[in-house]
Amino acid sequence: MKIDGQAAIVTGGASGLGGATVDLLAKAGAKVAIFDLNAELGEAKAKAVGGSFIKVNVTDESEVEAAIAEAEGLHGKARILVNCAGIGPPKKVIDRDGNAIPLKDFTSVVNVNLFGSFNVLSKFAAALHTADPLGEERGVVINTASVAAFDGQIGQAAYAASKGGIVGMTLPIARELARYGIRVMTIAPGLFLTPLMASLPQEAQDSLGRQVPFPPRLGDPTEFAHMVGAIVENIMLNGETIRLDGAIRMAPK
Numbered sequence: 001m002k003i004d005g006q007a008a009i010v011t012g013g014a015s016g017l018g019g020a021t022v023d024l025l026a027k028a029g030a031k032v033a034i035f036d037l038n039a040e041l042g043e044a045k046a047k048a049v050g051g052s053f054i055k056v057n058v059t060d061e062s063e064v065e066a067a068i069a070e071a072e073g074l075h076g077k078a079r080i081l082v083n084c085a086g087i088g089p090p091k092k093v094i095d096r097d098g099n100a101i102p103l104k105d106f107t108s109v110v111n112v113n114l115f116g117s118f119n120v121l122s123k124f125a126a127a128l129h130t131a132d133p134l135g136e137e138r139g140v141v142i143n144t145a146s147v148a149a150f151d152g153q154i155g156q157a158a159y160a161a162s163k164g165g166i167v168g169m170t171l172p173i174a175r176e177l178a179r180y181g182i183r184v185m186t187i188a189p190g191l192f193l194t195p196l197m198a199s200l201p202q203e204a205q206d207s208l209g210r211q212v213p214f215p216p217r218l219g220d221p222t223e224f225a226h227m228v229g230a231i232v233e234n235i236m237l238n239g240e241t242i243r244l245d246g247a248i249r250m251a252p253k
């Protein structure tokens with residue numbers, strides 16, 4: 001699908017990988033709606049790219065439904081959805097006192113990363129599946145997993161489970177939505193220099209970067225956005241998860 005002239009939704013588009021995706025899509029001529037909780041950053045990004053910001057919690061069904069309708073009113077029917085909203089506070093299964101961690105510490109991460117991605121994806125697809133096709137296809141969904149889906153570290157039980165869930169749902173949803181010409185893809189990033197990583201001391205950033213076989217550095221968010229653009233433009237990409245990681249395989253800790 002050509003990006004130019006399409007309406008797009010980017011969750012988590014106020015910051016990091018989502019922010020770089022918003023920049024790329026807007027530069028390529030898309031009208032972008034940012035769905036994020038962070039109004040300050042989201043408004044600023046939307047203003048910078050001539051898009052729109054809608055404050056949305058991706059886990060909330062009615063908020064997401066209303067936001068998709070609002071975005072359609074502003075930009076027309078969205079053909080591109082990029083799910084980047086995510087959280088990842090690490091937590092071990094057993095705490096220092098030998099007790100199991102509260103279940104909510106696990107469910108809260110799965111709720112945003114996995115259930116939130118499904119929530120936006122399903123409502124986006126429902127709004128799109130009866131629209132006129134653009135040539136061969138109607139639209140494309142790109143989810144963001146993580147290499148933690150495959151080599152999660154100690155403390156990443158909830159995060160890895162949430163990202164593994166995203167990888168797992170990619171093919172069955174791509175198969176289901178095939179009849180509507182809606183593709184579903186997932187990117188599993190390695191280590192990228194987003195605000196979280198940028199807040200680490202330079203030494204720690206360099207040390208993490210050196211763990212990447214090649215190139216031996218943290219990924220730049222524009223490189224993630226570049227992959228989003230390639231997926232949107234290449235109709236043969238469907239039902240697959242692409243690792244974008246410089247060949248890193250994470251150690252246990």
Ligand SMILES: NC(=O)c1ccc[n+]([C@@H]2O[C@H](COP(=O)([O-])OP(=O)(O)OC[C@H]3O[C@@H](n4cnc5c(N)ncnc54)[C@H](O)[C@@H]3O)[C@@H](O)[C@H]2O)c1
Binds near residue numbers: 036057085087088193
């Ligand atoms: N940065 C990396 O190295 C890396 C690696 C692998 C995977 N990822 C994944 O990429 C995605 C983006 O990560 P990032 O590093 O850009 O993070 P980030 O914190 O810079 O951006 C995430 C954005 O999601 C928003 N958000 C969080 N919860 C939300 C909710 N419930 N509803 C709406 N918006 C919400 C935040 O406000 C924020 O703007 C995440 O899913 C993350 O797990 C990042």
